[in-house]
Amino acid sequence: MADTILVVVEQREGKLNRVSWETITGAQAIAAETGWTLEAAVVGSSVGDIAKEIAATKVSKVYDLESAKLEPYTPDGFVAALKPFIEQKQPKLVLMPHTYQVRDFAPKLAAALNRTLISDAVGYKYEGGNLRFTRQMFQGKFAADVSFVGDPPYFATFQNGAFRGDQVAHGDAAAPVETVNLDVADGVVRNKPEAPFKEAKQAVDLTQAAIIVAVGRGIKEQKNIELAQQLAEVLGGEIAASRPICDSGWLPMDRQVGSSGQTVAPKLYLALGISGAIQHVVGMKGARTIIAVNKDAEAPIFEIADVAVVGNLFDIVPPLIEEVKKTKGA
């Protein structure tokens, strides 16, 4: 049997999560290098339309794994669906996006099959027949090459942004879709989830801001937020923060930028004392210009910054406020 890559795309409440295109792009690249066959699967209840959407990309086949018990999503349901399917198909490699949903069930799925999962990879290397995945370690300060030991199937998930979703290759004709009706036994699904909701409407909409001054843990103390606030004011921008600042209650939650906060795309994002963890970066990498001030020359934020200021923010911000005032007043 030919070696296969199986991409499990993500759907939530019947809608395809766009990040799935990135995973398919990555899988297409691996398939091209290894010569392995690429297939995809969608798991859910009445998700045939998503299967068709995926079938337009360059894949050999799409499986539509269906059961009424798969809506709403639960880890028990998804593992009950995917485990027998993977046991039967024996793909060599199973790829998924590293989303909240996938990180909720994929480690369970791999463990149930007595296999391992390389999670949150940012890329891969295929050399001498050996497939390795690259992942960030120590909050992005280092990278590591990680390989699988033992027998396939191998599981890996890709970080948001690891590949370009808009570069997914489309097939000449639609790939065949096979619907597989699954039997998820009663009692298997133990969790009873309710519908997702948003907390009370956010008071500030950072998505519209042209200038954002964002503070991270480098600001050290709550009283120092004032300094960043002043800078935001003279620049005519909004103040925002990394998660730990909001967790500590130094700024309200609706000022948080990142995967669990707002996604912003200002003309200018000025990051003060923010290390540049991926969960923060996904929320602001769309900014036109990123200026980062950090005392650590190795801080990961500098990898995406257009302008890097290596230094103590408490030395740099006060004269910056004065300069801006002077220039604006002139």
Add this chain to the structure above:
Amino acid sequence: MKILVCMKQVPQKDAPLKLNEGGTWIREDISYEVNEPDAYALEEALRQREKHGGEVVVITSGPPRAQQVLREALAKGADRAIHLEGDGFVTLDAFNTAKAFAAAIKDESFDLIFTGLQSDDYGFAQTGVILAELLGWPHATIIMQIEKSDSGIRVKRELEAGFFQFVDMPLPALLTIQSGINKLRYATLIGIKQAKNKPLKKVSFDEVKLALGENLQRIEKLYIPQKTKKTEVLQGPPGEIAKKLVDKLRNELRVI
């Protein structure tokens, strides 16, 4: 409620990390602290015990230095601690770490196990979910609120982009806790004193060895990631940097 909290020791956030000579790992001569979400997990366990009674047990696996994490947890109010101590534990992958925990607690009966949602150092975000699977328990991840209900517990899961979701689940259950679920307490002097007399059990590698398998993934090489973006570095005295920045903002970016 009897609650187990898994707490990992990780390099301190501001610690200057350097590769070792072989480029295989980081140099170990740095300071360590508790993994941040694990601190929140402990706080949540203490709060649940204050509300519903019961016991809070903390567990770590790692070298002797990791005991510090347990000592701090006992000082904050945990009742007892378990240390899977030895170098053998350090290089286990998440699957084996979970297997070691499962073996170490096989004679206990917990209602809840808390882990952090992921570690700040390797961040595989798997150990808790795998442990739930090994125990045959239901789990929920990235938890921001926990309440007892008639049939078990009702938890609030964080989803992406500001969404949340309530989930009802039976006990026993495993939850992975997100930072920010509560406000952390500090250890008191009395707590630190009392901690000295609290039980701390050590489990050796040999005691759980039979439960472990081969590591299924191998970290082959650690290195400094390559830069992909062209970054302009501004240097000089702060006043000069401020001038350069303002010039940029005005004449290049045209935002002021």
